[in-house]
Amino acid sequence: MRNSNDYCVIMCGGVGSRFWPFSKEDKPKQFLDFFGTGRSLLQSTFDRFKKIVPVENIYLVTNDAYAETIKLQLPEINDNQLLLEPIRRNTAPAIAYASFRIRAVNPNANIIVAPSDHLIVKEDQFVIDMKKGLEFVSHNPALLTLGIKPGRPETGYGYIQVEEKDMDGIQKVKAFTEKPNLDLARAFVESGEFMWNSGIFLWNVKSIIDAFQKHLPDILQKFSEGESLFNTPAEKQFIDASFPFCPNISIDYGIMEKADNVYVNISNFGWNDLGTWGALHDVSQRDSDNNAQLNCKTLYIESNDNIVAMSDDKLVVLQGLEDYIVAESDNVLLICKKSEEQRIKHFVTDVKFRYGDEYV
Template identity: 45%
Template sequence: MLQSDKYCVIMAGGIGSRFWPLSTQKFPKQFQDILGTGRTMIQQTYDRISKIIPSENIFVITNKEYVGVSHQQLPEIPEENIVGEPLMKNTAACNLYMANKIAEKNPNATMVVLPADHLILKEDVFLQKLELAFNLASENEYLVTLGITPTRPDTGYGYIQFVEKKNAEYFKVKTFTEKPILEIAQSFLDSGDFLWNAGIFIWNIKSIHNAFETYLPDMTQHFMACDYNAGNEQSCIELIYPKVQKISIDNGILEKAKNVYVIPAYLGWSDLGTWTSVYENTEKDKNQNSVNQKHLLTYNAEGNIIHTKNNKMVVIDGLKDYIVVDTDKVLLICPRDHDQLIKDYVLDLKNFKKGERFM
């Protein structure tokens, strides 16, 4: 397929609440250098995809609050390609919005949709699999997703079941399952025909429009009211967004459609959704502590993740398997295996300190 027919949409609207207190509503994790690489998560996502897609064909969809920081961090992307949503409506609405914008520019486009905040260690494999996906989606009416080869029975990910076919590079999808309980996740792993759902999708403009017309016709109608890439686009979008259904692309379309295909990929992938996933993907000292700063003394301390924002001296004695995160406004100290409770802490804090912005 032609290089100029390949497009990318980077979804960067989330607030990363499981990653609090580093990720806040004002400055969420996709705009931070979580792993200390010198590039933020959204910049790393751009760096990867720009190897196969020209900058003028790369779009970012985010919350209108983050348009400024997106421009700042991605000056290579044309200003009009960074789009702010007036309300958070989950992933179906933003996918249709961007498909409409791209269709107006190029009705032959095939697009990949990527989350802004994922870690992918095997970039070459990722780009090879994407090339295969682009070819499949441009030549067939397929909705294609990359499925991650699971390495453990993780309850934090969704799963994709595929129909087994010998020696194939891609498979027809049988079922999507939201985050399962541990026993079910283990049975998925044992069966060998399940992959993790990474939220990476590839489709031709015509195929995704047909899917929206079939499965989310009301949403399609709402979005037809606007002229795309025109002066009045934003005011129109602000009018229709309150009326649009809040639903994910997975629930709204992919779970129902009969033309979904998955490409299994072993990418060294993590969604870096929790402090534990960051701990697993960072270098450790001799006591297995993951530390982001030099001004630290530890005694009888092992297996901790210690993340402090300024250069204050930190001394830790006797902590094992803990998360310690210090920011300007918040100090968090909790066991590493409680990282799924961080969302609850945030809710309780909101009630505790009404009107103050800790989140």
């Protein structure tokens, strides 16, 4: 039975520029169906959390510009569940906004905060871990994150170092490290003390607001000024006026790396954050030469380790390419070394500077 005190906040306001040109500002990656299932990444995330918390307790934090897209993709939600940011200010202000809104409805709320664009393969195990985490934070003044046992040295993920002692089978966090270089990532994996940081968090609403009071008091003060307006018609006007003055800071850097009551549940539910084309290549069906394709037919000749993605059912013939991304969407074609995909964000900036917003 789902607990009426359990809530979920889905973060779905990102631009997803690392997946350009598939992901563009008017329709970023969380709204796309990468695997041809008929459900976007956001819809799949929503479907997953419906198994854990009541539908009416699922809130979505996003940019004003994506409100109508979300309503089209998730007709089950009402306007009251949609928390609209007038400007992007990273995850800490967004989570503070959601926390104050939920506290206005239920001061005893236990909250899951999750991105909208992760791939979860073992959903039954995911549900078990989420319920275990909600039970833990309902009885302990802790900030809980989910750690994934690393399968390889990965430089694109953050890492969590864990202590040996645990509480109810959940371990204390010793330290966080953001995106190490390859040598350090190898050392982390070999030590057995480090987990990938999944970016999924659980806490009681009192615990997270206390953490804002201690570590990000300027954000707390900003939202406290309008606390009486939350869950009233005046809330949107207050947010539009106040949100732009919040600092641009992540919840990881602003709170999780500083707090002394952070715990981790080490999980194994087939997680991938789908943050890059390389990550998408890893989870896609591939041929004997390690080539993958999405939304197209392909003929690979003397080519290997590539991913090809088209906006419709085109035929693509590749000859002599190794380790490339070939991605087309509308009026943009990208051909980029997969090993250098971290440069895509810079490509987007350069395109915007030279050709304007039409292509991004």
